[in-house]
Amino acid sequence: MYKGTLSSGIAVAMKVLDLANEQVCKRFDTECEVMRNVRHRNLVSVITTCSSDYIRAFVLQYMPNGSLENWLYKEESHLNLLQRVAIMLDVAVAIEYLHHGHVTPIVHCDLKPSNVLLDEDMVAHVGDFGISKILAISKSMEHTETLGTLGYIAPEYGSEGIVSTSSDVYSYGIMLMEVLAKKRPTDEEMYNENLGLRQWITRAFPKTIMDIVDANLFPAEEQITSKSEICIASMIELALDCTNEKPESRITMKDVVKKLNKIKNAFLET
Template identity: 80%
Template structure:
């Protein structure tokens, strides 16, 4: 990261990092405030940080290895500031994994050819012997999963409809508005990021597939996330746009019920999220949707109930077992727009 000449500030606090703090580039003239919560760090150019036992003796490869142990996935995301004052997110990949490097190449190939208001904008890419990174537009409201499960974050019914419409439009663009269809392969709440205006953006194309013009399906050995994977994807490695539709439908159920597809209570009853909702659909949907969907100060209206039922019905149409029976993302966008407009009518 010393080599990123346009990066003017960085803060890696509370990442539990260890090793020697670099002494060049963006790390010059920085104070302890940029490195709080990293007890294993050492260095010589920051007064408050202890000196390393053997400064300068570790090889770069060993330093990277030690840092990578602290990462929970294929890499880490940092917040930085460019010379013009713009805040960016910097996604840095773990170079120790050959699979991660392949994902970097895939993501570069996908992002090179797509532009849509509901996709996470990639500012540029950084690739060398020492780093694979994406400076991305910073999304100040984090990801959708935080808004579903953190107690200090709540989304009302209209906000959830709007967010899922944003995701649907992004996915429709990938499937239907490119010369070759692009399958995301890992649609889930953590890959949906929200900007300062609560507009949703789909990101993380590391395992995406670009389908050949003459083919509507492909095969892969790289799986997405348990619970969101379509049956044909998980069993046979078949990748198609219908697989994304299935994942979208699961996420739609999760957004309205605040239940993960791997929810322990549901799994203990030998059910999955679809079966659990289907059993409840014959009764009142208000018993299974998230209690915060409609704030206490607002009354539940018939319009709200119709809207919720329509959204759940849409989710079930997305998650039919046979891929050919599922609706397309074009159909999803049309139906969501109709549901949202009906809900907003006075």
């Protein structure tokens, strides 16, 4: 990734691919196909592409606040509870659009904090469609040999290569847990206990859930209120609904957006 500036003075990001890697070139073609079909305020905008015998590159909308992953683990600044709710609502709206905004649903296949980028107003944009799948008309799932990131992929995706909109819902639920607890799904603490992130969260929910959420959710001077606790519990419950073992038992992204809007509005009520 590089930062560049157009002749108009607009800052852009340059994503240059490694031509020596055949799989990377295939991902370029996939991403081009997906991005030709989508336009949404919560997706990273592709300004143009470059393709020749010597280069494959995307010129992308520049995101000055970096990735959600950096804000969770690397930056000195911290996200409070309301910021995390707003970011995860932005992500849910983007995925709802991919799943339900077209005749042919698009499955992202690699939802994780590093693929969520934040603009100057801290609005979240989902990016990186290199392994996405455009489902054929009348098909609700497809098989793939390309796996997403360990810890985020749904059980049926990891074991059988089955991708569907439900597999994105699962990844979203894992990411929602991670954003609240500041724990990667491959965290060593859980690995030593032979637990996945869902099992680790379930063990604490609902009685001791406040003991395992990220302490940085609340600035030192801010008091934890009952509204905050209800908001967190509601989001964890939503994440659990997203990560049911069986795909048919998971809720849809339409329902996720509805529930998160209710959670956010209840939290903001005075």
